[in-house]
Amino acid sequence: MHCKDQISHKDYQRSVDWLQSKTQHRPKVAIICGSGLGMLADTLQCQESFKYSDIPGFPQSTVQGHIGRLVFGELKGKTCVCMQGRFHMYEGHSIYKVTFPVRVFKLLGVETLIVTNAAGSIAESYHCGDVMIIRDHINFPGLAGLNPLNGPNDDKFGPRFPPMSGVYDKDLRKLAFDICKRMGVTQFVQEGVYCMVGGPNFESIAEARLLHKLGVDAVGMSTAPEVLVASHCGMRVFGLSLITNKVVKSYEDSETTNHETILEVSKMRSEMLQKLITEIIIHMDINNNQA
Numbered sequence: 326m327h328c329k330d331q332i333s334h335k336d337y338q339r340s341v342d343w344l345q346s347k348t349q350h351r352p353k354v355a356i357i358c359g360s361g362l363g364m365l366a367d368t369l370q371c372q373e374s375f376k377y378s379d380i381p382g383f384p385q386s387t388v389q390g391h392i393g394r395l396v397f398g399e400l401k402g403k404t405c406v407c408m409q410g411r412f413h414m415y416e417g418h419s420i421y422k423v424t425f426p427v428r429v430f431k432l433l434g435v436e437t438l439i440v441t442n443a444a445g446s447i448a449e450s451y452h453c454g455d456v457m458i459i460r461d462h463i464n465f466p467g468l469a470g471l472n473p474l475n476g477p478n479d480d481k482f483g484p485r486f487p488p489m490s491g492v493y494d495k496d497l498r499k500l501a502f503d504i505c506k507r508m509g510v511t512q513f514v515q516e517g518v519y520c521m522v523g524g525p526n527f528e529s530i531a532e533a534r535l536l537h538k539l540g541v542d543a544v545g546m547s548t549a550p551e552v553l554v555a556s557h558c559g560m561r562v563f564g565l566s567l568i569t570n571k572v573v574k575s576y577e578d579s580e581t582t583n584h585e586t587i588l589e590v591s592k593m594r595s596e597m598l599q600k601l602i603t604e605i606i607i608h609m610d611i612n613n614n615q616a
């Protein structure tokens with residue numbers, strides 16, 4: 326990865342200008358849908374959607390379960406934009422392309438980013454189908470120097486050395502938990518630490534044991550770069566992981582993980598996630614439609 330791949334302000338703006346010329350929607354909330362979770366976008370009213378292949382600067386989705394469309398619309402009167410499909414580095418995208426949409430959202434006027442993902446459980450107490458409110462993350466590629474903020478800093482977006490403590494908004498986490506209580510689903514709601522690994526392989530047993538020792542609760546191959554860029558440019562962030570599989574940590578265990586099972590579990594919980602995210606958006610303060 327070279328800084329020459331870095332994206333200029335002009336390139337983000339080109340994408341923003343194109344989108345603003347095609348839709349009247351001016352979203353304050355953006356939602357990134359994880360593997361198999363794209364149907365979250367289906368509940369938006371007055372929808373207008375754009376294929377990634379038509380939007381200037383957008384990369385293409387190549388992973389099954391990631392449709393590759395940007396959907397604008399309203400959730401109970403609140404204007405949102407939803408990514409039906411995200412980008413991963415293992416697809417061959419540069420880390421700047423992976424996070425490209427987040428800066429486009431910022432320039433569109435988005436203030437809050439909601440990220441979702443499918444993740445494997447490392448925590449012993451988690452079960453398949455659990456929903457984890459993300460409290461914090463460990464960004465392995467970031468720790469190793471693969472960071473979307475590498476290269477000359479664009480001060481128009483944020484500072485050179487941004488803090489990463491308290492990135493997952495405390496009030497939104499509390500709001501989510503209160504909503505889960507009202508929905509009567511707390512028995513399968515957790516709060517924990519998400520760890521991003523590079524993928525595309527799933528973890529070896531020794532790697533899974535290492536993650537467990539490090540205090541990781543759930544592992545996936547996404548999310549941290551988008552969250553980092555959103556936080557850098559001052560967006561409020563909320564994240565949910567759907568636990569789609571248990572990560573094997575024992576040499577006695579013959580189970581293996583596969584993407585198809587992950588998509589099936591995502592489908593099983595999609596309605597509950599849709600409802601939870603809708604309620605969060607309804608109940609959070611949004612300075613709506615003033616752009």
Ligand SMILES: O=P(O)(O)O[C@H]1O[C@H](CO)[C@@H](O)[C@H]1O
Nearest residue numbers: 359360442443545546547584
């Ligand atoms: O993180 P999302 O996009 O939900 O996808 C998860 O599911 C895929 C593996 O099945 C990986 O891409 C992993 O990161």
